[in-house]
Amino acid sequence: xETGQGHDRVSAADFIRGFxxxxxQAARRPVVVTHHGKDAHVLISLDDYRxxxxxxxxxxxxxxxxxxxxxxxxSVRDALILxxxxxxxxxxxxxxxxxLEVTAASLIGQPLCAALPTIETTLIFHHxxxxxxxxxxxxxxxxxxxxxxxxxxxxxxxxxVGGAIILRDVSEAIAALxxxxxxxxxxxxxxxxxxxxxxxISLREAVEYANEALAAMLGVADDAIRxxxxxxxxxxxxxxxFGEALEAVLRGGKPVRIESExxxxxxxxxxxxxxxxxxxxxxxxxxxVVIVTRR
Numbered sequence: 001x002e003t004g005q006g007h008d009r010v011s012a013a014d015f016i017r018g019f020x021x022x023x024x025q026a027a028r029r030p031v032v033v034t035h036h037g038k039d040a041h042v043l044i045s046l047d048d049y050r051x052x053x054x055x056x057x058x059x060x061x062x063x064x065x066x067x068x069x070x071x072x073x074x075s076v077r078d079a080l081i082l083x084x085x086x087x088x089x090x091x092x093x094x095x096x097x098x099x100l101e102v103t104a105a106s107l108i109g110q111p112l113c114a115a116l117p118t119i120e121t122t123l124i125f126h127h128x129x130x131x132x133x134x135x136x137x138x139x140x141x142x143x144x145x146x147x148x149x150x151x152x153x154x155x156x157x158x159x160x161v162g163g164a165i166i167l168r169d170v171s172e173a174i175a176a177l178x179x180x181x182x183x184x185x186x187x188x189x190x191x192x193x194x195x196x197x198x199x200x201i202s203l204r205e206a207v208e209y210a211n212e213a214l215a216a217m218l219g220v221a222d223d224a225i226r227x228x229x230x231x232x233x234x235x236x237x238x239x240x241x242f243g244e245a246l247e248a249v250l251r252g253g254k255p256v257r258i259e260s261e262x263x264x265x266x267x268x269x270x271x272x273x274x275x276x277x278x279x280x281x282x283x284x285x286x287x288x289v290v291i292v293t294r295r
Contacts, residue, residue: 009034015043084162085132087112099146099167118145124154131156131163141170190291197272197292203285205229205246214292217272219265230290235261235269242274249276250285259295271295 008025009032015022022031026043033041073080079096083089089107097104100115107115112128119125122145127138135158144150151174155166190196190211197214199207207225215222218233231239238260245256255277262270275291 008032009039011035012040079167081112081165081167082159082161082163083112083128083132083165087128087132087162089115090161096167099169116145124156127154127156128163128165131158141174144169144171195294199230199290199292200279200287201230201246201290202287203250205231205243207233208287217262217264217270217292217294233262235263237261245274245276246288249278249288253278262292 008022008029010018010022012033012035015031015033022043025031027045030048031043032039033043073091073093076093077095079099080091080093081089081096082091089110089112092104092107094104097107100107102115113120119128122142124138124142124145127136130136131138136156137158138154138156141151141153144152146152149171150169151171153168153170155164157164157166190198191213194213197217198211199214200209201207206227207230208227210222210225212222215225218225225233231242234242241258242260245258248254249256255275257273257275260272260274262272264270271294273293273295275293277289277291279286279289
């Protein structure tokens with residue numbers, strides 16, 4: 001056996017004959033196995049192998065993870081700002097830079113209050129302080145501190161570095177909600193009037209809802225005309241015109257007003273004007289609303 005600096009050297013034949021001994025030796029220091037006098041193999045402990053092989057692999061994995069995190073940060077569509085415990089900006093993605101209308105590089109290292117001078121007077125600043133000081137999460141819709149009339153959805157997430165501020169423009173969603181509330185209020189006002197009928201109908205004209213005023217014009221209970229085609233409530237000579245008007249509304253999206261006649265339960269005709277407007281959800285047409293007034 002030869003002994004070198006930091007390791008032992010043994011021939012392959014001796015290694016085979018004394019494997020148990022060399023295995024014990026390798027637990028303390030590497031054993032070089034020779035073949036025809038040339039170094040061929042090295043026997044080391046599992047711990048040494050892990051330190052040598054897995055440590056390098058682990059560093060590569062950590063580097064890949066860091067690169068992936070950077071790419072993820074840059075690709076997120078929401079504005080994302082990372083702040084440290086002193087409320088300095090330590091990272092910002094392109095979406096946030098676009099929202100603030102400045103370059104990302106100019107914001108790194110800047111105090112948050114310098115990047116957003118009005119933030120200290122807003123509600124979100126209180127939540128940012130609680131996120132940093134007490135690791136408290138927050139999620140909610142707030143008036144924007146950037147532009148009048150804009151609404152922002154904010155998510156605050158505590159992190160070891162300090163915290164993440166995630167912002168998304170929800171102005172269109174808030175406007176749609178307000179418009180929906182306005183339409184609902186208008187229908188409630190129509191019902192309160194008592195003399196204006198209205199019905200919600202499907203794409204196939206089936207009545208999904210009818211108010212009391214329309215039911216009274218027909219002389220029936222409101223549930224008696226549910227799932228009935230609206231055109232079936234009209235006199236025969238007026239049905240084709242209603243079908244054409246409804247098709248025009250659903251095809252073009254613009255409201256239409258036509259003159260028509262309802263047929264009451266007792267057979268009497270009731271001259272009315274019909275105003276037809278499309279109902280739409282976020283993705284497709286839901287049918288129409290028909291407003292009915294006497295002529």
